[in-house]
Amino acid sequence: MPRMLDVSDDVRAEIGDEEADRLLAGENAPGSYDCTSCRTPGDSEQERTSTVLFIGDETAVLAFAHATCLPSQVVQVTEEQLQGAVRSIHPDGAPTDNAPEQAVLGVTSGLVLLNGDLHPALVVEPTGPIVRPGSTDIGDDFLPLLIEQGFMPVTELNAVPPVLHGWSVLLAMGQLHAVLQPGTGGGSPVAWWQAHQALQVAESWRAAANKHQQVLLFAAPVGSIGRQPREDLLRDALDKAAANGQLVAATMPLAGT
Numbered sequence: 001m002p003r004m005l006d007v008s009d010d011v012r013a014e015i016g017d018e019e020a021d022r023l024l025a026g027e028n029a030p031g032s033y034d035c036t037s038c039r040t041p042g043d044s045e046q047e048r049t050s051t052v053l054f055i056g057d058e059t060a061v062l063a064f065a066h067a068t069c070l071p072s073q074v075v076q077v078t079e080e081q082l083q084g085a086v087r088s089i090h091p092d093g094a095p096t097d098n099a100p101e102q103a104v105l106g107v108t109s110g111l112v113l114l115n116g117d118l119h120p121a122l123v124v125e126p127t128g129p130i131v132r133p134g135s136t137d138i139g140d141d142f143l144p145l146l147i148e149q150g151f152m153p154v155t156e157l158n159a160v161p162p163v164l165h166g167w168s169v170l171l172a173m174g175q176l177h178a179v180l181q182p183g184t185g186g187g188s189p190v191a192w193w194q195a196h197q198a199l200q201v202a203e204s205w206r207a208a209a210n211k212h213q214q215v216l217l218f219a220a221p222v223g224s225i226g227r228q229p230r231e232d233l234l235r236d237a238l239d240k241a242a243a244n245g246q247l248v249a250a251t252m253p254l255a256g257t
Contacts, residue, residue, distance in 0.1 A: 008072035164250035
């Protein structure tokens with residue numbers, strides 16, 4: 001039985017007409033799958049299913065999603081993110097099974113008080129050390145890599161950080177979808193971080209984002225911030241990370257509403 005698959009023109013252009021036609025005919029498409037967006041089971045024989053092609057620096061992975069979660073599309077990601085996606089899509093048979101566990105970027109939203117005004121903020125902290133691609137070091141290069149991208153070291157939370165041009169925070173229907181960075185060679189923006197499932201943000205956070213039309217992004221190495229249940233505790237953790245020289249920040253325009 002033909003699968004109820006959507007293959008966008010962009011995906012078709014990347015995988016070729018022959019492969020796309022095989023997918024649509026049901027030859028290469030899975031019957032059941034785990035949605036790459038919401039991580040719950042789907043069935044391409046019973047419900048409309050999107051083909052989502054993740055493209056890294058060297059490899060590409062074709063994944064499937066409920067059409068109600070994601071449209072069929074090509075998503076540019078880093079090679080590290082792609083290896084993490086391979087692990088999540090094929091947890092039992094991934095080619096990276098014997099490799100070290102990939103660090104994932106954890107993102108927390110909160111309001112930060114600066115100069116008497118509440119600003120919407122995102123705090124990014126990896127689940128493990130981030131090493132430079134191709135490096136064999138066992139250190140953590142997360143902050144140096146971000147500083148090279150234009151993030152500024154923060155020693156005290158007393159001012160709005162400079163705007164990082166070309167980056168933006170994507171908010172749609174009141175939910176947080178991605179942090180976008182400039183594409184290579186001036187191309188379209190690509191996802192630096194993308195939510196597996198869109199994150200709901202508080203109404204007060206969304207109101208502050210719509211007021212300022214920009215979002216502050218703070219980043220710290222693994223173990224610096226932690227999951228804080230309240231905004232006052234999050235602020236305390238940010239202040240401590242800044243005082244310890246473990247915090248960088250940037251201001252990003254808001255994309256969406």
